[in-house]
Amino acid sequence: MSDAKTPHEGAEPSVRGATAGTPQDPTAEPDLHSSDVPGAGTDEPVLTFEEAAAHGHTATVLDPDATPVLEVENLRMYFPVKSSGLIRRTVGHVQAVDGISFQVPRGGALGLVGESGCGKSTTGRLITRLYDPTSGSMRFDGETDLATVSRRQMKPLRRDIQMIFQDPYSSLNPRHTVGTIVGTPLRVHNMVPKNQVLKRVQELLEVVGLNPEHYNRYPNEFSGGQRQRIGIARALALQPKLMVADEPVSALDVSIQAQVINLLQDLQAEFNIAFLFIAHDLAVVRHFCPEIAVMYLGKIVEVADRETLYQRPFHPYTQALLSAVPDVKQAAIGGRRERLRLEGDVPSPINPPSGCRFRTRCPFAQEICAKVEPPLMQVGPRHKVACHFAGELGDHPDHPVTAPLLGLDQAGSPDPAATPLAQADPGPGFADTWFDIKRGQMTGRTSAGTVGTTTPGS
Numbered sequence: 393m394s395d396a397k398t399p400h401e402g403a404e405p406s407v408r409g410a411t412a413g414t415p416q417d418p419t420a421e422p423d424l425h426s427s428d429v430p431g432a433g434t435d436e437p438v439l440t441f442e443e444a445a446a447h448g449h450t451a452t453v454l455d456p457d458a459t460p461v462l463e464v465e466n467l468r469m470y471f472p473v474k475s476s477g478l479i480r481r482t483v484g485h486v487q488a489v490d491g492i493s494f495q496v497p498r499g500g501a502l503g504l505v506g507e508s509g510c511g512k513s514t515t516g517r518l519i520t521r522l523y524d525p526t527s528g529s530m531r532f533d534g535e536t537d538l539a540t541v542s543r544r545q546m547k548p549l550r551r552d553i554q555m556i557f558q559d560p561y562s563s564l565n566p567r568h569t570v571g572t573i574v575g576t577p578l579r580v581h582n583m584v585p586k587n588q589v590l591k592r593v594q595e596l597l598e599v600v601g602l603n604p605e606h607y608n609r610y611p612n613e614f615s616g617g618q619r620q621r622i623g624i625a626r627a628l629a630l631q632p633k634l635m636v637a638d639e640p641v642s643a644l645d646v647s648i649q650a651q652v653i654n655l656l657q658d659l660q661a662e663f664n665i666a667f668l669f670i671a672h673d674l675a676v677v678r679h680f681c682p683e684i685a686v687m688y689l690g691k692i693v694e695v696a697d698r699e700t701l702y703q704r705p706f707h708p709y710t711q712a713l714l715s716a717v718p719d720v721k722q723a724a725i726g727g728r729r730e731r732l733r734l735e736g737d738v739p740s741p742i743n744p745p746s747g748c749r750f751r752t753r754c755p756f757a758q759e760i761c762a763k764v765e766p767p768l769m770q771v772g773p774r775h776k777v778a779c780h781f782a783g784e785l786g787d788h789p790d791h792p793v794t795a796p797l798l799g800l801d802q803a804g805s806p807d808p809a810a811t812p813l814a815q816a817d818p819g820p821g822f823a824d825t826w827f828d829i830k831r832g833q834m835t836g837r838t839s840a841g842t843v844g845t846t847t848p849g850s
């Protein structure tokens with residue numbers, strides 16, 4: 393690895409001042425210990441993402457009043473499983489995404505995390521309509537349902553919804569120059585007159601911190617971080633309202649990750665772009681996303697604002713995910729002392745467990761968990777959880793908090809005496825009332841503050 397800093401990777405480019413440096417050596421490898429971050433040129437331990445990011449921008453903040461640019465409701469994607477042989481019959485379905493609801497605020501960022509195979513990429517590919525959903529709706533910009541528009545109707549919408557891919561090597565055509573890669577969407581969508589495409593490409597390269605004179609070079613002449621910037625320039629070319637970023641920095645070294653995240657933060661602020669940010673690194677998600685949804689086996693099991701999710705998660709799976717973060721990162725994600733070990737393998741999405749899908753690995757599972765699927769109920773101003781025994785680690789209740797909400801007895805059988813409270817599930821967004829699991833009451837926000845309102849079953 394080179395000790396020399398490449399101007400555009402080692403420096404922190406701002407959106408406007410991105411080309412202030414001299415042209416870099418395009419073949420130089422990204423520099424993990426560049427001199428503007430701690431540990432530069434020394435034998436100090438490799439940086440964590442949080443340490444590298446600390447020299448860039450502060451974490452993105454939540455705007456609770458932002459209207460949603462995307463509202464996803466009850467989205468499903470079942471891939472057919474075919475038998476072998478001459479006549480290939482459908483013998484089952486991979487339930488990759490199974491009834492998820494969430495919203496992405498305009499100009500904001502929602503993180504999507506979970507183990508491999510839980511359905512994150514499938515969700516991203518549904519929103520960009522690389523897949524046609526089995527059912528559900530994806531309301532974009534307050535009107536169009538992306539789930540039902542035809543391919544022809546989708547074409548103009550592709551301008552508004554762009555994708556950044558994980559692998560900066562395979563996502564760029566090695567036979568095309570950077571100018572062709574970034575310029576093609578401009579030509580296809582007639583964004584600028586033909587004679588101005590090159591000028592616009594150069595502007596875009598400048599915006600993402602690359603040398604605009606390098607438009608005629610090929611992807612293999614750039615480092616991984618630089619290639620990811622090319623992918624970002626291509627996505628930015630159409631001035632999207634929403635970007636689906638699927639593990640956009642997972643393939644990069646830590647300090648380069650921080651620089652690319654800082655670039656995305658700049659672009660988000662400058663162009664008011666909303667992000668669905670898919671990642672498995674909880675430190676990266678924490679920095680970029682003020683709100684995070686946790687997926688398990690095709691379902692969203694918890695969604696919350698950053699502070700709540702990292703400091704007081706209520707779902708055993710979220711608690712286990714956070715417990716699994718190595719010690720060195722514990723401070724970055726809240727420094728909890730209680731741990732929950734995640735054991736066993738993720739079950740097959742072709743034949744998932746009944747009731748709660750996490751029950752085969754959950755240390756708190758009881759009878760009701762196998763019988764009844766827990767609803768994703770709102771339990772705080774911006775906090776939802778799907779667990780019959782939702783609670784802080786070390787303080788999970790011994791009775792199912794959902795029983796009175798759903799009109800069930802403690803074992804999950806219908807209880808004719810109970811009056812179900814449906815308000816606990818507000819759909820993709822957040823309501824002004826929620827279920828206070830400690831008090832067993834619906835609680836809400838009023839101009840005078842927060843007050844208890846309704847007791848279930850009363």
Ligand SMILES: Nc1ncnc2c1ncn2[C@@H]1O[C@H](COP(=O)(O)OP(=O)(O)OP(=O)(O)O)[C@@H](O)[C@H]1O
Binds near residue numbers: 512
């Ligand atoms: N085209 C497809 N046909 C059949 N099954 C698929 C297809 N694409 C994904 N799957 C399955 O759907 C499930 C979810 O896959 P997906 O790629 O969305 O997971 P992921 O959360 O992105 O995982 P990773 O973290 O590994 O990227 C997996 O079981 C996967 O095998």
Ligand code: SF4
Binds near residue numbers: 750754778
């Ligand atoms: S519903 Fe039951 S099995 Fe599922 S996470 Fe909660 S306690 Fe565990």
Ligand SMILES: [Mg+2]
Binds near residue numbers: 512513514
């Ligand atoms: Mg994926």
